[in-house]
Amino acid sequence: MDKRNKKKDTKLFFDSFKHFKNNFCNLVCLELPELINMGSIGEYSKLKPVNYKSKLPDMKKIWLISYGKPSDNFFTISEEWKVIYDIINKKKEYFDYNIYEWKLDSVNPYELWKVLDESESLIVQKELIKLLISYYDTADCIRPYLSLIKILEKFNITVLNPKKLCIILSQKKSDILKKEINVHWYDILDSDTQEEIKRPISYIINWLETAWIIDHDGYVIYDKDFVKSIVMSLIDIELLSEEDTEKKQVWRSAEDQRKFRENVLAAYNYKCAITWESICINNYNNTTTYLLEAAHIIPYSDDWSFSTNNWIALSTEMHKLFDRKLFVFNYRDDWKLEIIVTKNENVKDWTWLLKTLNHKIVNLPDDKTLFPDYDAIEYRKNKYLL
16 A cells, blocks of 8 residues: 655645544544543553544544643543533433443434434534534634535535535635635646545534534534524633723633733734834732733634634734724735735824834744734735725
């Protein structure tokens, strides 16, 4: 058998899905309950070597569990999973560990649906959709499953079969951001890339079936208003306002929100990328408050991304100008990031502030992997400038 070469980032939508190797339904109904019953990552990993190599990382990526290193043996479970587990655990006789074959049996989503009553189904579906649409790839600037759902809605796709999914996965990431589809993209790709795109198809379909986005025949069955209500409950943290108060909103845990904001600000050395200035306040409890904000490049209303590459550290004043579409960013040919100011005649720049900003070079992180994503910058430039 020929050695399979690892594919580099193709900039295709497919890249955002290629990292998972396990069925979502199995992780939810079998793998995680068994891990909890054993209470030890080490003992769970002894069941099969693949548990250590793929199942644990997949459960961590989708936020079912959290751990430092598998060798630490200690893990915690997410709030979403606690809700699901309270219901799944009551049905454990349907999802048993096979002691004779020393493995966990496979469960398809239809079997999960059958054992839940209407109220249980609604609760489990809500938490599964939360996990699904909250997932983001740190190397990407979009939430893949949420973006996929948006494509289904945009093009009124009522049946999602493998052929249609291949077409969607073969799109450029930048086109997905703009909700554009070229139906010929898959056909013009080279055969190796086509085969790579086919590999995660069964997993993606399983994940969508598990969260009741589609049924086992591929029919799109989710309630748009229901999903929208879940999405709006996941609005990320609003950073410091003019009144220096932090608005608490729901997205993961409060600790994770603080860590994420800290990572963004740390990447920019706790300074505004434009003014390269910052004000910090040393609090009485030995903590520090920075009057600095982490601004979305692709707005939350468009793609709900929490990749560091979709954020930039700005002062409150610069953030307001940015949100008002008075300027955008642009990568020059030398890969320096500059500011492009609106030429809209309705904007009166009496203080000449915008004029001084036009074509100004922005300060970027020392770590190039934390630079703003090129596609995100282009998307913002093309769509959000007065």
